Amino acid sequence: MTIESRLSHIGTGGIFRRFARDKKGVGAIEFAIIFPLLVSLYLTSFELTLGFSVYKRATRSAGTIADNVSAQSSVTKAYLKTMKNLAATILSPYSADGMKLKITGIAIDANQVATVAWSWDQDDGRPYTLGSRVDVPANLRSAADFLVHAEFSVPHELLTVMPTLSSNLKTITISRDYYFAKREGDPIVCGDC
Template identity: 60%
Template sequence: MRALGQTFNRLRRDRQGVGAVEFAIIFPILLALYITAFELTIGFSVYKRATRAAGAIADLTSQPQTVNKAYLNTMKDVAAAIFVPYGTTGLKLKISGIQVDANKIAKISWSWDQDNQRPYPVNSVVKIPENLKQPNAFLVHAELTIPHTLLMFMSTLSSKITPITIGRDYYFAKREADPITCSDC
């Protein structure tokens, strides 16, 4: 019994492995924090690119006097170029021309989505931000959504985690007084 007590006292005073034990306890927490920070950085980058893509698409669509489905279909390529290197799998894009009448009521003039369909009926009333309700104004509204999946954190649970949908929309006023027409929307 005395030998056992001496061994226990010797182990209690020995401090050689304390750093390794502390590191073993703290390492999983530090690793989780690092991976979480990495995931957040990637998510914010995708969010920023979604904002940039929606703005660029609305800007490019507001420049010509007339558009058609072929022109609007090229906006998928614009989004893909902005999202490099992330890819655009699952990207959903809608572009609408909105006419605000003299009574400040906004109505859809034309609309298009990435499947060459009309997502909104013509002449349907839509809500727009109050500061954009100018009499007889024409707006281009670009809506972009893209799913973002976590890359590494808890990869064994990734099948149970649904992707985060990042969505941005952007309004852009027509550069000239006349409204933009879409010949085949």
């Protein structure tokens, strides 16, 4: 019996009924439908995990820098420059290229007004004007106190999915900042900042 005779014998409605009853290859079709979704979920979770790891290391960098500086009685630009190396070490194995770092000494007077005592950035500049007022979280404003504020940011290059979806989303900047109070004694002095 030829194919034409079979088709004419079954009829058009019979072919569709037989096709609907046939279960061969259903798993392959379902897998072909679900596979792109599974790959997308995997790549997105991979990208989020990397980004979260860089975020945690940026937080740790800002906190460690503020903690180290707050333990000093006086600092110099040479000492503050070493904080770039500290941040790069904490950020490892991720790249520290393009990182930005600002460290500010903040004096709080008896009226709980916070002002810049000194400031430094990774280019040996002074990012904030001496004596200018600074917004400090309310729970950190204690009369006659001294704070160290570390601001750290690092660009994080997206590796997988996002750069292909949008040409504008190849790099995100992860920024963290941390305040530490001077541990004891007089305010921290930076003679050449």
